[in-house]
């Protein structure tokens with residue numbers, strides 16, 4: 001197992017936080033703190049209405065901009081939705097798909113996650129695919145089955161070449177926004193299970209080359225231990241990504 005084969009990626013998920021004006025201010029604060037961080041890819045996934053200001057503020061820097069969702073249709077009568085092409089034209093490079101908050105509150109299923117993954121990849125976006133178990137599933141010892149099923153269904157129709165544009169975020173739902181963090185060993189174990197699912201489908205080399213992040217209350221203090229694990233190649237960060245100094249510290253810990 002060789003961590004050096006894959007890119008470390010730290011992505012912030014701002015969720016429904018920051019107005020366009022606050023976006024400009026926050027990114028301008030973050031820029032000098034991470035400008036020397038060349039070994040780790042830095043992504044900020046912002047609300048749709050913040051994309052324009054985020055792209056402008058991050059221009060000519062090492063910060064890439066992502067969205068938090070995308071619709072699976074190319075265009076049409078889907079009031080309130082945003083297509084992959086629209087995101088691309090706005091300068092978006094990454095999109096989060098299947099976040100547990102979308103599964104929990106907005107009816108996202110493994111099947112709709114798969115449709116969104118295909119639409120995003122076919123359009124040329126990079127995908128951060130979220131998988132993770134809820135607390136009862138962990139307590140019932142079915143974490144492995146749950147994340148394996150979510151990963152397999154999400155990647156139906158995704159071939160080896162397309163996999164290069166997929167990052168997987170293992171996010172135990174019980175750890176998101178709760179302050180409860182998975183132990184570094186728990187995170188490593190499940191990221192390893194996901195890597196085995198990838199190896200079965202795409203072969204060991206492709207699995208070894210895929211970035212798998214941990215997400216769930218990762219912060220400036222606990223990130224070094226989590227990121228040191230062999231199967232944890234980065235983080236998807238919610239709350240701590242809203243504070244430039246904390247987010248920058250996590251990026252430094254990933255280098």
Ligand code: PEP
Nearest residue numbers: 176177215216217238239
């Ligand atoms: C997330 O939203 O993906 C997340 C991990 O949130 P938090 O870091 O706040 O738990």
